[in-house]
Amino acid sequence: MEGITGDLVRIAxxxxxALFIVGMAGLTSPTRAVRGNRIAAVGMAIxxxxxLFDQGVGDxxxxxxxxxxxTVVGVPAARRVQMTAMPQMVALFNGVGGGAIxxxxxxxxxxxxxxxxxxxxxxxxxxxxxxxxxxFWGSNIAFxxxxxxxxxxxxxPGGLFVNIGLMAAALACGVALLAGSDSELLFILLxxxxxxxxxxxxxxxxxxxxxxxxxxxxxxxxxxxxxxxxxxDNVALIVAGMIVGAxxxxxxxxxAKAMNRSIGSVLLGGFGGQAGGGAQAGxxxxxxxxxSTSAADAAIQMAYASQVVxxxxxxxxxxxxQHAVREMTKELEKRQIEVKFAIHPVAGRMPGHMxxxxxxxxxxxxxxxxxxxxxxxxxxTDVSLVIGANDVINPDARNVPDSPIYGMPILNVxxxxxxxxxxxxxxxxxxxxxxxxxxxxxxxxxxxxxxxxVGEIVSELQSL
Amino acid sequence: xxxxxxxxxxLLAGFVGFYVISKVPNTLHTPLMSxxxxxxxxxxLGGLLVIGxxxxxxxxxILVIAxxxxxxxxxxxxxxxxxMLEMFKGxxxxxxxxxxxxxxxx
Numbered sequence: 223m224e225g226i227t228g229d230l231v232r233i234a235x236x237x238x239x240a241l242f243i244v245g246m247a248g249l250t251s252p253t254r255a256v257r258g259n260r261i262a263a264v265g266m267a268i269x270x271x272x273x274l275f276d277q278g279v280g281d282x283x284x285x286x287x288x289x290x291x292x293t294v295v296g297v298p299a300a301r302r303v304q305m306t307a308m309p310q311m312v313a314l315f316n317g318v319g320g321g322a323i324x325x326x327x328x329x330x331x332x333x334x335x336x337x338x339x340x341x342x343x344x345x346x347x348x349x350x351x352x353x354x355x356x357x358f359w360g361s362n363i364a365f366x367x368x369x370x371x372x373x374x375x376x377x378x379p380g381g382l383f384v385n386i387g388l389m390a391a392a393l394a395c396g397v398a399l400l401a402g403s404d405s406e407l408l409f410i411l412l413x414x415x416x417x418x419x420x421x422x423x424x425x426x427x428x429x430x431x432x433x434x435x436x437x438x439x440x441x442x443x444x445x446x447x448x449x450x451x452x453x454x455d456n457v458a459l460i461v462a463g464m465i466v467g468a469x470x471x472x473x474x475x476x477x478a479k480a481m482n483r484s485i486g487s488v489l490l491g492g493f494g495g496q497a498g499g500g501a502q503a504g505x506x507x508x509x510x511x512x513x514s515t516s517a518a519d520a521a522i523q524m525a526y527a528s529q530v531v532x533x534x535x536x537x538x539x540x541x542x543x544q545h546a547v548r549e550m551t552k553e554l555e556k557r558q559i560e561v562k563f564a565i566h567p568v569a570g571r572m573p574g575h576m577x578x579x580x581x582x583x584x585x586x587x588x589x590x591x592x593x594x595x596x597x598x599x600x601x602x603t604d605v606s607l608v609i610g611a612n613d614v615i616n617p618d619a620r621n622v623p624d625s626p627i628y629g630m631p632i633l634n635v636x637x638x639x640x641x642x643x644x645x646x647x648x649x650x651x652x653x654x655x656x657x658x659x660x661x662x663x664x665x666x667x668x669x670x671x672x673x674x675x676v677g678e679i680v681s682e683l684q685s686l
Numbered sequence: 687x688x689x690x691x692x693x694x695x696x697l698l699a700g701f702v703g704f705y706v707i708s709k710v711p712n713t714l715h716t717p718l719m720s721x722x723x724x725x726x727x728x729x730x731l732g733g734l735l736v737i738g739x740x741x742x743x744x745x746x747x748i749l750v751i752a753x754x755x756x757x758x759x760x761x762x763x764x765x766x767x768x769x770m771l772e773m774f775k776g777x778x779x780x781x782x783x784x785x786x787x788x789x790x791x792x
Contacts, residue, residue: 243700243723246706256771263764266728270760273731280738281746288750292757300765301757308770312720315762321725322755324733329748333740342689437719444726448699452692454732460692461699462728468703469722473715549710565713573715578782581773590713
């Protein structure tokens with residue numbers, strides 16, 4: 223980067239950085255967030271266009287080819303994806319970013335003729351390649367799990383040691399290359415070891431922990447982008463990558479905190495293994511009878527309540543029930559009944575997942591209450607309507623120290639006068655543990671598809 | 687740029703990310719994750735820079751795939767975030783954002 227063009231490129235980068243930061247700051251409020259995102263997108267456009275003027279850039283036909291392919295694939299994917307499938311889409315987009323970094327590192331290694339003994343370039347390049355590859359394969363597995371392409375959790379015996387071994391193997395390849403080997407095979411092996419590591423690390427992790435995993439991988443991709451920036455001597459990659467690395471780390475931390483889990487225990491896949499044993503022990507002792515109810519009865523109970531709290535979970539997302547829920551809310555409000563939504567920080571598959579869905583259905587923003595806000599309200603709530611939520615209302619988290627989710631903050635639904643649970647069947651939640659709330663005397667179960675059940679409740683309310 | 691300058695930039699960018707983001711409300715975490723996800727699509731620039739200096743079919747193939755991946759990351763990431771956030775627009779508690787133009791390149 224030299225001369226006037228180089229200066230102009232650098233100035234354009236500075237503008238882009240400012241736009242990234244202003245854009246992200248805009249994401250702090252629901253009303254400014256749309257604009258914030260677009261500002262960041264403009265920043266990205268400026269950074270990309272400026273780079274095209276860099277003297278080091280050539281092969282415009284190939285660049286156009288890559289960008290066209292990416293656009294043709296990316297735009298329809300982003301346009302068509304259902305709101306419920308958002309988390310896996312984010313995982314996928316994160317994965318290709320990681321993949322891009324791994325490939326760029328590989329190409330740069332080939333370009334340099336295999337000589338990465340200049341440690342200022344070599345070390346960040348090896349780092350970018352390993353983390354990029356982990357992020358690509360880990361994200362793909364996260365996508366496959368959330369999409370239901372891979373079900374259940376696969377526990378590898380001695381998984382931790384296998385993973386440490388794989389990491390050591392990848393690092394050993396890296397060290398050999400830094401020490402002077404120019405073998406491309408070693409570089410490919412490095413990518414392969416990291417790929418297996420990414421795959422095996424995510425496979426055993428239970429679905430409830432998936433948001434934390436995606437967020438971690440998001441931070442990883444950011445960090446590897448920053449490393450690639452150091453290796454390629456490009457300040458835009460360093461700044462943007464590091465901002466994402468830092469923000470992703472904070473987000474991961476907050477999510478893990480909301481679940482009362484340490485990031486370490488999530489990534490070591492503790493959930494999947496412990497869940498079986500602890501849960502069965504807890505459930506057998508408390509298992510009682512389950513009372514089921516009808517939509518008509520649920521409608522009557524709510525019609526005579528003064529406050530109803532709706533607790534949405536992933537089940538609502540899967541059933542696409544949010545619009546029916548909004549209809550039901552309107553019916554209840556016609557009768558002067560106070561309706562609130564209790565949003566657990568990790569309800570659904572990602573923080574904010576429920577908010578997005580309910581906002582899509584036009585539920586007013588101020589009806590959505592966060593956990594700390596709503597927990598004090600349950601004792602004076604007449605009916606809690608649980609729609610496809612499970613682990614986030616499991617009282618075992620408070621009462622049973624053996625439970626794998628013990629200590630996770632939950633919504634204290636069991637303090638309300640009565641509880642109606644909409645659920646497809648008696649199967650356990652994503653964490654794979656029984657929920658004694660369903661056997662509580664105050665609880666009635668309304669089995670069936672959430673959208674259908676809520677629809678029936680709406681028509682019953684209308685005919686009352 | 688020498689290594690020390692780059693490390694200084696790295697450190698400062700980390701702090702910026704830390705302080706800008708620590709103020710985001712819980713409810714916006716999904717769009718936030720998606721938005722920051724789009725920003726690390728900046729790796730596309732790496733592809734643009736290396737492809738100019740690399741030669742040979744294999745290198746070109748690797749880099750075209752990398753550029754396509756980076757583009758998917760950017761375009762898909764911003765579009766998905768935009769779709770999510772559109773749903774928060776115009777809800778009680780504030781005005782809808784002014785009609786900012788489309789910001790996707792491609």
